[in-house]
Amino acid sequence: MTMESVEEQPIVAARLPDVPFDAARLDGLLDDAGLDAVLVTSKHNIQYMLGGYRYFFYANMDAHGLSRYLPCLVYVKGRSREATYIASPMEDHERELGKFWVDSTHFNNMTSRQTAATAVSTLRHCAPRARRIGIETSFLPVDAYEVLRDGLPGVSLESATLPLELLRAVKTQAELTKLEDASTKVVEAMLAVxxxxxxxxxxxxxxxxxxxxxxxxxxxxxxCLITMGQSFNRAPSGQAWREGEVLSLDSGGNIGGYIGDLCRMAILGEPDAELEDLLAEINAIQMAARGPVLAGARGGDVFAAPEAMLARSPHRERLDFVAHGMGIVSHEAPWLTGRSAVPYEAYHANRPLEAGMVLSIETTLLHPRRGFIKLEDTVAVTETGWTAFGDAGRGWNSVGG
Known part of the structure; x- marks a missing residue:
């Protein structure tokens, strides 16, 4: 074949990976908050916005030397394709494996101050007119904040926690599958044990x-939070299981970062009539909470029937009910009550539930004679109601003597 016979081939640009989150939704949330850009620095939001990525080397710790690992995603409203990921030099090997959808990356930052300095230079270059920058106030070290403050004069650094949390409120089918898988397998493990x-x-x-x-x-x-007998202490210990005693297993385990968090009960022997009645009451409260779960329903309605049942119960002083959002963070959106042990405002109490939201529903009884009795379930909101994840083993699981 001669050179003259070779046909010229058209140049095809490499296709960039899809943005793994709803960029239009994020842009709208930033617009509502009056933010021009956001610096994402929490591990869970980095994971979410990078499509499930979490650097394995720092999976269990952040500290190194006199500083810490601090990844940062710089996102400018309306310009998702210009997002920049700032991280450790060792993560350059992850880039070689195709882990990042972003085209712009900086892997020269071994300290939190270096990460912040790179974020400053990135914002000066890609968003020089930005005046309100969102930060994750609970997930940004003071030294990094000082670098941002001093390096961006005239810029207001404001909390972006709410828009970033609301971004994750509605799960994709892939996320729902991970939550269902984690929930199912946690319960399977409990029953096996x-x-x-x-x-x-x-x-x-x-x-x-x-x-x-x-x-x-x-x-x-x-x-694993575990109780035996009359004790309410939930820490693993040398306490031994005795005939006739109840056991509660409350465990969280995740698949791809998505948490299965459920509680199931067991007894060494057979439950008597009182125990059957106690768990039946807890189950009735749990099922009453599921009743109003439906896309479009008012979020606070999840609490209406359970709270009425608690008020009528002879055990009301020792009963507790809560329902909260579940995903890659426990107690994430939707936030249905302001009376949770984890403090936040009831943002969704008077807002409609959306299909794809996921709720953890839990009822706990601290009985003075019979001990710690609890059910915790996970349900996803659908267009027609709800679907439960990991719903096996909700009665007394008896193992014999």
Missing amino acids: IGQHGKGATKANIAEALRYEETVRGVTFDY
Whole structure:
């Protein structure tokens, strides 16, 4: 073949990966907050906005030397394709593996001050007229804040926590699948552990067995809150399981960062009539909370029937009910009550639920004679109602003597 016979081929530009979140939704939320740009510095929001990425080297710690690992995504409203990721030099190897959808990256930042200085130069270049910059106030070190403040004179640094949280409120089908998978496998692990243990097993034995059972199912174990008998202490310990005692397992484990957080009950032996009645009351409260769950329904209505039932209960002084959002953060949006142990305003109490929101619903009884009795369930809001994730094992799980 001669050079003259070779046809010229058209140049095809490489296709950039899709932005893994709803950029138009984020732009609208930033517009509502009056923000021109946002600096994302929390691990969970970095993970979300980078499509599930979390750098493995710092998965369990942030500290190094005299500073810390501080990734940052610089996002300018309306210009998603110009987003910049700022991180550790070691993450350049992750870029080689195609982990990032952003075209602009800076991997020369080993301290929080260096990250902030690079964010300053990035904003000066890509958004020189920006005057209101959103920051994650709970996830930005003081030294980094000082660099931003001094390097951006005339710029107002304001909280972007609410718009970033609202961005994640409605889950995609891929996110829902991870939440369902995590919830199902956490419950499967609980039931397996209950079936393997009996008289003499300690809380520490059972908690470690649960860690194993979750891990072999592909779940990243986060925690186990465990009680036995009349004690309300939920820490793993040498306390041994005795005949007739109740056991509660409340565990969180995640798949791809999405948390399965549920609680199930067991008894060593068979439940008597009183225990059956107590768990039945808790179950009735749980199911009443599911009743109003529906896209378009008022968020606060989830609490109406359960609170009425608690008010009528003979155990009302020892009963507690809460429903909260669930995703890659526990107690994320929607926020349905201002009376949670985790403090926040009831932002969604008078706003409609949306399909794709996910709720953790939990009812707890601290019974003076029978001990700690609780159910915690996970439900996703749909257009026609709700669907439950990991709904097995909600009665008394008996393992015999």
